[in-house]
Amino acid sequence: MTATAPRPGPRVVALGPRPETGLLSTTAVGSTNRARVLQALADHGPLSRADLARHSGVTRASIGGVAAGLLTEGVLHELESGTGGSRRIGKPSRPLWFADRGPLGAVVLQPGVVEVGVVASDGRVSVRESVALPPVRSAAELDAAAVDAVRTVLGPTRQPLIAVGLALPGFFGPDGEILVSTTIDTLPGSRLPALLAAATGTTVVLEDDARALALGQRWFGQARGVRDFAALQIGAGIGAGIMLDGRLLRGPLVASEVGHMTVDHDGELCRCGQRGCWETLASSRWLHRRSEQAGLPEPETMTPRRLTELADTGDPAAAEVLDDYAGHVALGIVNLFHVLSIPLFILHGPIVEAGPRFLDRLREHVAARTMSALNALPTITMDENATRSGVLGAAAAAITHQLGVSL
Numbered sequence: 190m191t192a193t194a195p196r197p198g199p200r201v202v203a204l205g206p207r208p209e210t211g212l213l214s215t216t217a218v219g220s221t222n223r224a225r226v227l228q229a230l231a232d233h234g235p236l237s238r239a240d241l242a243r244h245s246g247v248t249r250a251s252i253g254g255v256a257a258g259l260l261t262e263g264v265l266h267e268l269e270s271g272t273g274g275s276r277r278i279g280k281p282s283r284p285l286w287f288a289d290r291g292p293l294g295a296v297v298l299q300p301g302v303v304e305v306g307v308v309a310s311d312g313r314v315s316v317r318e319s320v321a322l323p324p325v326r327s328a329a330e331l332d333a334a335a336v337d338a339v340r341t342v343l344g345p346t347r348q349p350l351i352a353v354g355l356a357l358p359g360f361f362g363p364d365g366e367i368l369v370s371t372t373i374d375t376l377p378g379s380r381l382p383a384l385l386a387a388a389t390g391t392t393v394v395l396e397d398d399a400r401a402l403a404l405g406q407r408w409f410g411q412a413r414g415v416r417d418f419a420a421l422q423i424g425a426g427i428g429a430g431i432m433l434d435g436r437l438l439r440g441p442l443v444a445s446e447v448g449h450m451t452v453d454h455d456g457e458l459c460r461c462g463q464r465g466c467w468e469t470l471a472s473s474r475w476l477h478r479r480s481e482q483a484g485l486p487e488p489e490t491m492t493p494r495r496l497t498e499l500a501d502t503g504d505p506a507a508a509e510v511l512d513d514y515a516g517h518v519a520l521g522i523v524n525l526f527h528v529l530s531i532p533l534f535i536l537h538g539p540i541v542e543a544g545p546r547f548l549d550r551l552r553e554h555v556a557a558r559t560m561s562a563l564n565a566l567p568t569i570t571m572d573e574n575a576t577r578s579g580v581l582g583a584a585a586a587a588i589t590h591q592l593g594v595s596l
């Protein structure tokens with residue numbers, strides 16, 4: 190990685206609703222059949238040739254030849270038997286999956302901190318560091334501090350990256366210009382995607398942080414092969430990456446501001462300028478304020494983990510705040526379930542550390558508020574990979590673009 194002389198080719202790709210053109214050349218992707226095979230793997234995870242034929246719509250007669258071509262070119266490789274696809278009696282078939290095409294860079298910008306990683310295309314994380322950012326007053330200062338942090342972490346690795354995924358909390362335009370962020374005041378006007386492309390000499394793929402988490406769960410995590418789920422990030426703000434029928438919801442504004450759905454008509458003023466947003470009742474700001482009202486110790490730095498620990502020691506005020514927190518988080522989940530029938534919610538962020546007691550209460554609140562006529566409840570679970578999910582999400586955004594598949 191060099192600071193002043195970017196190699197030719199770095200550019201910015203903002204993942205959006207428009208059809209993507211992948212980095213694989215048209216000759217590498219080849220025919221429609223080959224594209225269908227790659228898409229079926231992205232949609233379902235590792236598959237045997239028989240299952241691949243079924244899911245891709247490529248005939249059994251053709252699948253062998255298509256797979257052989259992709260194996261020869263190193264686009265795919267064979268996994269050990271029994272690591273994917275359906276079980277069958279007889280000779281086990283070796284599932285096919287994407288071959289490692291080289292390391293991916295991952296950059297996750299959050300308030301006051303940037304997380305930087307290097308991830309293989311099978312999800313192994315070889316580098317992961319969080320770098321605290323100094324206080325900044327403008328987008329230019331934020332950009333400089335973030336690029337510095339990325340250089341500090343990636344510079345010594347000297348690994349040529351095939352692409353860099355950049356996940357951040359904000360709306361962005363089709364050319365990667367950051368338009369709005371309700372979480373980081375200095376982010377609008379940032380040129381970080383272009384600056385990172387110049388600094389790393391490779392393509393930077395930009396994605397909203399919550400949607401990146403959903404992509405990470407889909408490629409590497411608990412949602413591989415799952416077509417309908419939401420990755421719900423609950424911390425300083427609330428964001429959701431919602432996947433329905435195997436595709437991420439983006440909408441024409443490429444916004445995913447579920448934290449700003451109104452849940453209280455006369456509620457608190459939100460950072461977005463409206464009142465009673467879900468964030469005003471379920472973000473860490475609410476948790477700090479509510480902890481102060483309840484007389485809990487060090488309320489201004491209260492975390493879900495410490496709140497649970499206090500509740501577990503028998504502190505009745507902490508138990509009450511924890512229950513309120515579960516009830517407020519449940520409000521948004523129930524709304525999303527009623528509107529979109531999302532069957533699986535994977536929770537991300539500091540809330541993961543609230544533990545099983547909180548999760549039980551959350552499920553009870555969701556059950557109590559869900560329309561009984563639906564005769565169904567969503568599954569709610571915690572991210573099992575909390576320390577690595579950020580970089581896996583950013584890397585997943587890069588790999589989605591790099592393979593030219595649609596998610």
Ligand SMILES: [Zn+2]
Binds near residue numbers: 461463
């Ligand atoms: Zn709001």
